Amino acid sequence: MEQIVRCLLVLTLISPPAFAEKVVWRIETITSHLHVLFGRGGNIAVHVGDEGVYIVDDQFAALSEDIKRQINTIQSGLPEFVINTHFHGDHTGGNAPFATDGSHIIAHHHVRERLESAHGAGSNVLPRLTFGSDLTLHFNNEHAVIQHFEHAHTDGDAVVFFTVANAVHMGDLYFNTGSLPFVDVDSGGSVDGLLAALYTVHQRIGPSTTLIPGHGALGKKVDLEQYIALIERAKKRVLNAIAIHKSESAVIASDPLDGLGLEYSSWLPKARVTRLFYRSLCNEACFK
Numbered sequence: 073m074e075q076i077v078r079c080l081l082v083l084t085l086i087s088p089p090a091f092a093e094k095v096v097w098r099i100e101t102i103t104s105h106l107h108v109l110f111g112r113g114g115n116i117a118v119h120v121g122d123e124g125v126y127i128v129d130d131q132f133a134a135l136s137e138d139i140k141r142q143i144n145t146i147q148s149g150l151p152e153f154v155i156n157t158h159f160h161g162d163h164t165g166g167n168a169p170f171a172t173d174g175s176h177i178i179a180h181h182h183v184r185e186r187l188e189s190a191h192g193a194g195s196n197v198l199p200r201l202t203f204g205s206d207l208t209l210h211f212n213n214e215h216a217v218i219q220h221f222e223h224a225h226t227d228g229d230a231v232v233f234f235t236v237a238n239a240v241h242m243g244d245l246y247f248n249t250g251s252l253p254f255v256d257v258d259s260g261g262s263v264d265g266l267l268a269a270l271y272t273v274h275q276r277i278g279p280s281t282t283l284i285p286g287h288g289a290l291g292k293k294v295d296l297e298q299y300i301a302l303i304e305r306a307k308k309r310v311l312n313a314i315a316i317h318k319s320e321s322a323v324i325a326s327d328p329l330d331g332l333g334l335e336y337s338s339w340l341p342k343a344r345v346t347r348l349f350y351r352s353l354c355n356e357a358c359f360k
């Protein structure tokens with residue numbers, strides 16, 4: 073009996089409810105060297121070439137064998153490097169299995185710190201290579217500039233500029249899902265920091281640059297402009313509500329995001345988005 077319970081417990085741990093439904097894998101090609109793998113969790117960029125393979129983000133540990141199989145349909149070989157755009161588990165969950173296979177995990181210093189406090193000092197979830205403001209990976213005749221943006225979605229976000237492929241992996245700075253971003257204020261995120269990061273990316277790209285969002289479909293500069301305008305509108309509405317209603321509960325009750333015509337997911341409902349915007353904007357721009 074005890075053994076059955078233990079087996080069930082192990083099964084529960086390796087098969088979280090999120091994977092009860094079959095993952096539908098899809099690959100989109102940006103150039104012959106750069107592909108995007110859509111599965112469950114953060115979108116994965118796959119760079120292939122004469123020197124091998126590297127990826128940006130790795131979804132969940134339980135999906136790592138599927139991810140390897142999908143990569144092998146593009147080019148055989150294990151990733152030499154895995155770049156994490158930030159510490160959230162739907163972007164770093166595969167770090168341990170990829171590191172065990174020999175991949176070198178790269179991330180901002182704060183990603184390592186946050187993963188270390190969650191998983192312990194000896195965990196192979198932790199990135200081996202960390203950086204501060206930026207780092208450039210010269211591999212496969214691509215020069216991938218990994219740029220840190222402070223206090224945006226979290227305090228450890230990195231955006232990857234593929235300078236040859238003319239594409240950018242934006243991590244969760246960009247949700248192309250027809251809704252507002254998740255500003256993780258408990259992990260150093262900020263509405264104004266996020267907007268500042270988006271303005272900078274917008275300045276650096278051209279109309280034909282392909283944008284890889286953390287979640288949702290690929291986009292272009294014009295889509296980023298709409299996303300920025302949406303966040304600016306939401307910010308203005310929440311600031312107006314703060315000026316009138318003051319307290320967090322009264323602002324949420326006033327429903328300032330109503331009328332924007334957005335869809336909200338079950339894990340990030342409108343009230344939570346409003347609360348996160350309130351907490352971020354009050355820290356920065358209003359009374360305590």
Ligand SMILES: [Zn+2]
Pocket residue numbers: 158160225244
């Ligand atoms: Zn995230």
